[in-house]
Amino acid sequence: MRFLVRLGAPVRGFLEFLGDQAHLVLRTLRHALLLRMDQLAVVGGQTKLQIRFTGLDALWLVSGTALLLGAVTLIQAFSQLSGLGAENYIGVLMVLIILRELGPLLTAVLVIGRSSTAIAAELGAMQLNGEIDALATHGINPYQYLLLPRWLGVLVSVFALVVFFDAMALAGGLLVAKLKYGVTFGFYMDSVRQALSNLDFAATLLKVALFAGAITFHACHFGLRIQRSQTEIPQAVTKTVVSALVAVFALDGLIAALFYF
Amino acid sequence: MIELRDLALGTPDGSWLLEGIELLVPKGGNHLITGPSGCGKSRLLKVIAGTERPARGLVRVDGREIWPGDGVLSLTERVRVGFAFASGGLLSNLSVWQNVALPLRFRGIPAEEVRVRAGAALERLGLQSVAELRPHALSASARKLGNLARVMALDAELILLDDPLEGLDAADRGRALGLVRGWIADATKTLLIALEDSTPFAELALDRLELRAPSIPLESP
Numbered sequence: 001m002r003f004l005v006r007l008g009a010p011v012r013g014f015l016e017f018l019g020d021q022a023h024l025v026l027r028t029l030r031h032a033l034l035l036r037m038d039q040l041a042v043v044g045g046q047t048k049l050q051i052r053f054t055g056l057d058a059l060w061l062v063s064g065t066a067l068l069l070g071a072v073t074l075i076q077a078f079s080q081l082s083g084l085g086a087e088n089y090i091g092v093l094m095v096l097i098i099l100r101e102l103g104p105l106l107t108a109v110l111v112i113g114r115s116s117t118a119i120a121a122e123l124g125a126m127q128l129n130g131e132i133d134a135l136a137t138h139g140i141n142p143y144q145y146l147l148l149p150r151w152l153g154v155l156v157s158v159f160a161l162v163v164f165f166d167a168m169a170l171a172g173g174l175l176v177a178k179l180k181y182g183v184t185f186g187f188y189m190d191s192v193r194q195a196l197s198n199l200d201f202a203a204t205l206l207k208v209a210l211f212a213g214a215i216t217f218h219a220c221h222f223g224l225r226i227q228r229s230q231t232e233i234p235q236a237v238t239k240t241v242v243s244a245l246v247a248v249f250a251l252d253g254l255i256a257a258l259f260y261f
Numbered sequence: 262m263i264e265l266r267d268l269a270l271g272t273p274d275g276s277w278l279l280e281g282i283e284l285l286v287p288k289g290g291n292h293l294i295t296g297p298s299g300c301g302k303s304r305l306l307k308v309i310a311g312t313e314r315p316a317r318g319l320v321r322v323d324g325r326e327i328w329p330g331d332g333v334l335s336l337t338e339r340v341r342v343g344f345a346f347a348s349g350g351l352l353s354n355l356s357v358w359q360n361v362a363l364p365l366r367f368r369g370i371p372a373e374e375v376r377v378r379a380g381a382a383l384e385r386l387g388l389q390s391v392a393e394l395r396p397h398a399l400s401a402s403a404r405k406l407g408n409l410a411r412v413m414a415l416d417a418e419l420i421l422l423d424d425p426l427e428g429l430d431a432a433d434r435g436r437a438l439g440l441v442r443g444w445i446a447d448a449t450k451t452l453l454i455a456l457e458d459s460t461p462f463a464e465l466a467l468d469r470l471e472l473r474a475p476s477i478p479l480e481s482p
Binding site for chain 2: 036037038039041042125126129130131133134135136137138139140141145
């Protein structure tokens with residue numbers, strides 16, 4: 001019996017965690033619907049700040065990573081497949097490896113590393129300093145002022161960063177294909193276009209939406225649970241990173257199974 | 262305006278900090294909550310504000326059930342509450358001016374009126390020179406005055422003050438006391454002041470709730 005109890009505890013913990021996440025999402029959505037027009041300026045201002053931090057400030061990091069990844073992918077592919085007509089599969093390779101999988105996934109990993117950690121730490125510090133209580137007491141709904149702008153900001157940023165990631169990775173691949181193998185721009189782009197389908201766009205959009213939600217609400221969940229001391233902040237940050245990474249990989253697997261299996 | 266029935270606050274070790282609190286404060290009423298340090302004054306204010314859940318009991322503010330219920334969210338946009346915290350309470354990523362203006366901006370008050378009201382509150386409390394600084398760059402007394410300025414600018418109907426005079430020098434104390442006395446005289450405002458030492462308000466005829474550590478209220482008129 002004890003064994004069963006011990007076995008059941010993590011399952012119950014996991015289900016409670018899922019319940020908490022669903023509760024946060026639903027409450028944020030409900031309070032988003034209650035926003036008045038004259039509150040949009042304040043909420044919009046907070047959203048812009050989040051977009052600047054999560055999206056704009058990460059642009060160089062994401063672009064550089066994507067450029068290198070695109071180039072390295074083609075170098076490795078050609079080194080293994082040269083002589084087998086690898087240039088005919090350039091588009092398929094880039095779409096399969098970069099656009100379908102690594103673009104959204106690596107962007108999410110970078111956003112988790114940069115932004116979800118910051119959100120968890122910031123909310124935790126606010127909780128400890130009584131700032132969230134002060135906001136709520138003075139009529140500023142924390143769901144509208146804190147959670148909604150972070151969610152929207154991360155959503156817009158992840159979408160923009162995935163677009164940039166994909167574009168820069170394709171540019172990196174093109175650079176290698178052109179310089180080393182003499183592939184033309186037109187041939188390269190045609191090859192990519194033929195390999196792309198509407199399903200890829202739909203899957204990417206779904207990934208962006210779900211990854212952004214997972215990243216934001218994992219960070220908010222662990223940040224807002226901090227109650228007692230500053231030492232909880234690094235613990236919350238670590239839990240956020242691990243938990244959000246697991247969620248993003250699990251969602252990625254689910255979407256791949258749903259769309260391509 | 263405030264109704265507490267059979268309210269109890271627990272401690273982490275499972276015992277009662279406060280038990281059986283009964284309190285009725287009518288609209289426009291002024292109440293002092295006094296008692297030694299650690300007797301639960303601040304926590305009682307937080308329970309009334311809806312940011313802390315009591316272990317037991319009913320809390321009603323302006324006819325709305327806060328506990329059991331949704332806590333502070335039941336009051337948002339319905340009752341203008343101002344809370345001057347004993348410490349902290351100002352957003353660390355905003356300047357003092359932004360802190361004072363934020364509740365007004367979120368209520369959709371026009372920018373010009375926000376500017377005038379926030380400016381007047383900061384001027385009244387002598388904070389114009391530090392208005393653009395963030396809370397961490399201020400002294401503890403300036404942060405305390407910042408909390409009062411936010412309450413003043415908001416023109417709150419229900420004002421909760423947690424040790425509003427503690428740690429203030431003579432000049433700041435005079436400013437704060439003048440402001441609080443003005444609120445006491447204003448029949449449109451309901452005031453709850455938690456204090457360890459009630460001497461500054463001794464000459465005013467205020468209702469009192471005396472708490473004593475570790476439990477049991479002495480009286481609630």
